[in-house]
Amino acid sequence: MATLSVSSNTTSDGIPVVSGERGGKLVNYVAPIDSSGNVLDSMPVTVNGSFATVKSAPVVGAKTVTTTAASIFAGSAALPDRYAMTVYNDSSYTIYWGPSGVTTSTGMPILPGDSVTFEFSQSVVTAIYMIAAASAAIRVMEVA
Amino acid sequence: MDFTILATQNGEIFDINVTIMDGETEILTGKTSVCCATEDEAKIYTETVFLPDLKANFKVLNDLELPEVVADDPSIDIEG
Numbered sequence: 659m660a661t662l663s664v665s666s667n668t669t670s671d672g673i674p675v676v677s678g679e680r681g682g683k684l685v686n687y688v689a690p691i692d693s694s695g696n697v698l699d700s701m702p703v704t705v706n707g708s709f710a711t712v713k714s715a716p717v718v719g720a721k722t723v724t725t726t727a728a729s730i731f732a733g734s735a736a737l738p739d740r741y742a743m744t745v746y747n748d749s750s751y752t753i754y755w756g757p758s759g760v761t762t763s764t765g766m767p768i769l770p771g772d773s774v775t776f777e778f779s780q781s782v783v784t785a786i787y788m789i790a791a792a793s794a795a796i797r798v799m800e801v802a
Numbered sequence: 803m804d805f806t807i808l809a810t811q812n813g814e815i816f817d818i819n820v821t822i823m824d825g826e827t828e829i830l831t832g833k834t835s836v837c838c839a840t841e842d843e844a845k846i847y848t849e850t851v852f853l854p855d856l857k858a859n860f861k862v863l864n865d866l867e868l869p870e871v872v873a874d875d876p877s878i879d880i881e882g
Contacts, residue, residue, distance in 0.1 A: 721855050722854070722855055726836050726837065726838050726851070727836065727838075728836040728852075729835045734831065735831075787837060793851075
């Protein structure tokens with residue numbers, strides 16, 4: 659267990675510095691303070707760009723990419739908090755992916771028999787659109 | 803089993819919400835977005851692509867009757 663105390667030291671901005679012992683070592687750090695002015699022991703940390711582990715069953719589906727650019731997902735809607743989606747081109751046509759205005763002239767191609775895995779930030783809802791020159795069958799898998 | 807389609811324009815895309823009911827019971831809802839020019843195009847996409855895909859993926863929709871899909875015009879030059 660850590661023993662912590664608020665010292666008389668402050669940063670140049672007047673923020674108190676916490677001194678204490680952790681693991682047998684003396685530590686000093688700028689104190690996180692809650693809205694009531696209480697010094698908090700643990701510093702809240704948000705890690706961006708890391709992969710979560712799979713927390714629920716994957717969703718899979720057979721879908722169709724057509725001449726109308728449409729958002730792609732495996733189920734009846736994009737899986738909430740998805741962090742990865744894999745699309746396999748199960749057709750004999752090249753399909754193209756990109757943002758909402760993607761066309762067969764601008765999109766990134768996925769050749770017949772090829773697959774692509776998209777990695778998402780779970781905090782940002784991002785749609786992937788796909789289009790093809792003819793109806794093309796794909797398989798989609800999402801994990802959250 | 804019936805379905806309703808709600809297409810809402812959001813800039814260059816249409817957000818589509820579909821609800822499939824069996825009598826008074828909601829069986830499934832679906833949500834997608836498509837890039838097209840008109841609401842009619844969005845609804846046609848929903849009836850001819852989105853709903854058939856849902857039916858293919860969800861056995862609970864086996865009894866859902868959909869509009870007949872017209873085959874692609876073979877005269878269109880398609881990429882192989």
